[in-house]
Amino acid sequence: MSVIITTMHRRRKLSGVADEELMLLVARRDHGAFAVLYDRHGAAAYSLAHRILGDRQRAEDVVQETFLSIWRSQSSYDPGRGSVRNWLLAALRNRAIDAIRREAARPAPARGVDPSEVLADQPSGADTDATVIHRETSRTLRGILGGLPEEQSQVIELAYFGGFTHTEMAEMLGAPVGTVKGRMRLGLEKIRAAMAELQS
């Protein structure tokens, strides 16, 4: 039965509620607040899951698991750890990476493997025919990441989207562990500097 349901009045009220307050309502299992939370962050969560897993079905599964965990209050939001969106995306990223790490089929990193090919196995969202939204925002942020020297963006992307440890990356890149860690640090610090420039 196709149904058109609009909880319009309450949604109007909830739409003005800050994320942090929504989380308090969600902790009390307020379905309306939960729906608004999904509407605000579901697309970002799905996009990140798809980027990491490269597969629509697995991305959907991880998004469902993440929101379910929030609903069960197994994942408690701590305002001291940043915005709700960042916290939610970090929780989702951890689940997605856990899923990758559980897969027996994941090849062991080997010296000489082209890191760009490792991540190319996880197609970017641009490869899908889904409707693209928030293009400008994500393009700006990609611009920050793309503005880094390649060796820095490479290790950041391998770590964040690929779930590789620094030792795995060192093996893959044939570089000392200290060098890999240093590149991650320099890359993240440059992103922070670029963010400050954008805000000024």
Add this chain to the structure above:
Amino acid sequence: MTQRHDHDRWRDDLAAYALDALPDTERSAVESHLAGCDECRAYLRWLRPAEAVVATSVEQLKPPRGLRRAVLANARKVDREEPLPSRARAGPRWFLARPTVAAALAVTIAAALIGGYVLRGSGPSTETVSAQATAAAPSGLEAHLVREGDSGTLELTGLPLPKRGRVYEAWVRRGENISPSTVFVPDRTGAAAVALPDQLDDADEVMVTREPAGGSEAPTTAPMLHLPFRQS
């Protein structure tokens, strides 16, 4: 000088930590150090937003249509299978005037047709409330409300599509106070399932009226359905 050098050394590890790129043993060492080092905690806090940039730099996609429905259905399923203790649900009153939440009802009430009766029995905390049609109701309309705690789903059949510029609207009445709940239209078969989330505790009844598109803040037409929770 040595301390300065130590912090610099830790910063490489903190960057790897922020990106979750440390093996377990090194992660534990970093966390132990963080527990006693204000400067490194501050540096990690400063670094965190960079990680968020990486997370949100991906191409933004529109999620599959069914994903939202699945996420919200999962929540309803959890409520049925793992009800939250009533104490945990009672929190500070919000400016949304959300009603306080009572313990879940420990009754099962069987389905009923238009005419208005309620059958009670033992079982899970669900209740099916029949509808009382008024003269304003279209012929052939049948409705009942499946209530679970302070939420419910109003299920209707035989409901004609509203005229252009009109919708149906559900209301929750508590004594003299009538609150807008949900605006809806049926599908082409005349059926609708209308969510009434987190609104039914302490309610006397749910009502349905015809309203202008977009809904109203207060009923502008006479109710065509009443779904009373308490029999007078």
